[in-house]
Structures are given as structure tokens and as C-alpha cells.
Amino acid sequence: MEIKIYGPGCAKCQATWRVAQKVVDEAGRDDVQLTKVTDMEQLLAAGILTTPAVVVDGVVRIKGHVPSEKELKEVLGW
Numbered sequence: 001m002e003i004k005i006y007g008p009g010c011a012k013c014q015a016t017w018r019v020a021q022k023v024v025d026e027a028g029r030d031d032v033q034l035t036k037v038t039d040m041e042q043l044l045a046a047g048i049l050t051t052p053a054v055v056v057d058g059v060v061r062i063k064g065h066v067p068s069e070k071e072l073k074e075v076l077g078w
Contacts, residue, residue, distance in 0.1 A: 001029070001076070002058070006037045007051035013038075015066045016052035023072050 005020055007013025017036055024032050037043065046055070054062040054072065061075045 001031055001056065002033045002035070003076075004035045004037050004055040006043050006046065006048045006053040006055060008040065008043070009038050010051065012066050013052040016054065016062075019067060019069055019072055020054065023069055023076070023078070027078055 003020060003024070005013065005017045007016065020034060024034050037046075043049075043051070048055075048060070048063070050064040052063070052066065053060055054067060054075065056075065062071070067075070
């Protein structure tokens with residue numbers, strides 16, 4: 001599973017990264033690749049106009065707000 005957190009580095013984007021990192025760490029999943037994307041060209045190329053955005057296996061699942069741990073787990077199916 002590939003999870004990408006898209007955002008320019010704002011406070012909400014950093015908070016989203018921390019939530020994602022905590023959820024992945026607590027799950028103990030070795031099959032998850034967690035990546036932070038801050039480059040504006042990459043954001044635009046991916047069609048991300050609202051940040052923060054959580055993309056799971058190429059599909060935008062959350063955008064425009066910091067997800068709770070519960071919401072992120074639901075999106076991930078954990």
C-alpha cells in the first residue's frame with residue numbers, strides 16, 4: 001500500500017503527516033510506503049488543488065482537512 005500526503009508544508013499538512021505516521025506506526029504494517037509530497041509541480045501534476053490531501057494507492061481519499069486517526073483508519077480499511 002502506498003500512502004502519499006500532499007501539501008506545501010503548512011501546519012495542517014504537517015499535522016496530517018503526523019496523524020498518518022502515527023496510524024501506520026501503530027498498525028505495525030511493513031507493507032505500507034508513506035511519502036510526503038511538498039513540491040508544487042508534483043501537487044499540480046497529481047491534480048491536487050486543495051491541501052492537505054491523502055492519496056492511497058493513487059486515489060485521493062481525503063482533502064482539505066486534517067483527518068482524525070479514526071477517519072484515516074476507516075479510509076485505509078484498518
